[in-house]
Amino acid sequence: MNSTTDPGLLSFIPVAPGSDFPIQNLPWGVFHRRDAPHPRVGVAIGAFVLDLAVLEEKGFFSAILPRVTGIFDQASLNKFMAMGPDTWRTVRAEVSRLLRHDTPDLRDNAELRARCLLPAREVTMLLPVEIGDYTDFYSSKEHAVNVGTMFRGPENALMPNWLHLPVGYHGRASSVVLSGTPVRRPMGQTRPDENQPPVFGPSRLVDFELEMGYFIGPGNELGSPITIDRAHEHIFGMVLVNDWSARDIQKWEYVPLGPFLAKNFATTISPWVVSLDALEPFRCSGPAQEPEPLPYLRSSGDRAYDIALEVCLQPGDGAAERICLSNFKYMYWNIAQHVAHHTVTGCNLRTGDLLASGTISGPTPDSYGSMLELAWRGTKPIELAGGQKRSFLEDGDTVIMRGWCEKDGLRIGFGEASGTLLPAGETGA
Numbered sequence: 001m002n003s004t005t006d007p008g009l010l011s012f013i014p015v016a017p018g019s020d021f022p023i024q025n026l027p028w029g030v031f032h033r034r035d036a037p038h039p040r041v042g043v044a045i046g047a048f049v050l051d052l053a054v055l056e057e058k059g060f061f062s063a064i065l066p067r068v069t070g071i072f073d074q075a076s077l078n079k080f081m082a083m084g085p086d087t088w089r090t091v092r093a094e095v096s097r098l099l100r101h102d103t104p105d106l107r108d109n110a111e112l113r114a115r116c117l118l119p120a121r122e123v124t125m126l127l128p129v130e131i132g133d134y135t136d137f138y139s140s141k142e143h144a145v146n147v148g149t150m151f152r153g154p155e156n157a158l159m160p161n162w163l164h165l166p167v168g169y170h171g172r173a174s175s176v177v178l179s180g181t182p183v184r185r186p187m188g189q190t191r192p193d194e195n196q197p198p199v200f201g202p203s204r205l206v207d208f209e210l211e212m213g214y215f216i217g218p219g220n221e222l223g224s225p226i227t228i229d230r231a232h233e234h235i236f237g238m239v240l241v242n243d244w245s246a247r248d249i250q251k252w253e254y255v256p257l258g259p260f261l262a263k264n265f266a267t268t269i270s271p272w273v274v275s276l277d278a279l280e281p282f283r284c285s286g287p288a289q290e291p292e293p294l295p296y297l298r299s300s301g302d303r304a305y306d307i308a309l310e311v312c313l314q315p316g317d318g319a320a321e322r323i324c325l326s327n328f329k330y331m332y333w334n335i336a337q338h339v340a341h342h343t344v345t346g347c348n349l350r351t352g353d354l355l356a357s358g359t360i361s362g363p364t365p366d367s368y369g370s371m372l373e374l375a376w377r378g379t380k381p382i383e384l385a386g387g388q389k390r391s392f393l394e395d396g397d398t399v400i401m402r403g404w405c406e407k408d409g410l411r412i413g414f415g416e417a418s419g420t421l422l423p424a425g426e427t428g429a
Contacts, residue, residue, distance in 0.1 A: 020413020202424035203246035210369035316396025
């Protein structure tokens, strides 16, 4: 455990019990304040946002960043992310020091506090990263088995390659949106009757996918793979991800090249990026991997993270209720294996790239990470309070995802990733 995650640390900022953002978390984000013309970088602490641009202006990071200026007076985290883990860790330690209950620098300077500590309700959160590329993996064995069983039967649930490599595909970075952004039901081709030609219209089988994502800090040169033992040096931090899916569009289009329009209309992420340092106390062993992966994918030690994940569904005319409780530790392929596999060809990851886990499903029906599984392809509709039922999402439904780690009285949270499904719009087709 490093000094910034000690459960005994206290901040002079009041932090409510159960808050996602105690002093041990300090996630990174980008926000807009009312009295400033440009966005800037901040850190969440309790119900406040700490403006790092103000602290940088006052010289608090001059020893850490002696030849660089304007790192936090930015509309994205990219410039900071590119600097690497030693700089991230040193800045994090200084922020932690400034927020401690026994450090007077900020605590006893009322003028500086007023400038740099802002109530979270008074700022507007923005997409934290300028995302270059987006890769989505398919790394939950339970999810892969469930989906494979539905479409190919239990004897052929996993494809021959699945236990040998982390399957993935390249997604669409331009449609990654921040939590709270409405999502419009996509239009597209489907083939509801296999004996008839395809038809064009709104997707009728819109789904959520419970995932986690992580951002690349420093990239690698083209032709130089990242080894599994160095992967953590390239991962800046993690966010919640809802990779919305149109199941009926996907069913018709995915042969032979995989997801395309069914996945490119929206991907929702949470605004705060939680560092791997904050998650360090919650590392754990992942599932046993049989057969043993090839040497470039073999990882030792605890490479999984015990992160509880929930999905709540709120109908347009009702209250939100939990429909899924899962955990990131169920992932068969871990994030270090993702990075090693992604780059083994020499593919160059770049600062700001987003990689996502794929749908995270657990071993029990209440831990399945999609409507496709929870309602088992529509054969077992979910019953909501008030008598409503859902097989897939309806217009006006809001999907709310949350994630948190808890141990020894310490809670590290991710906030939430939420989005409301709007009716399909007009099209020129």
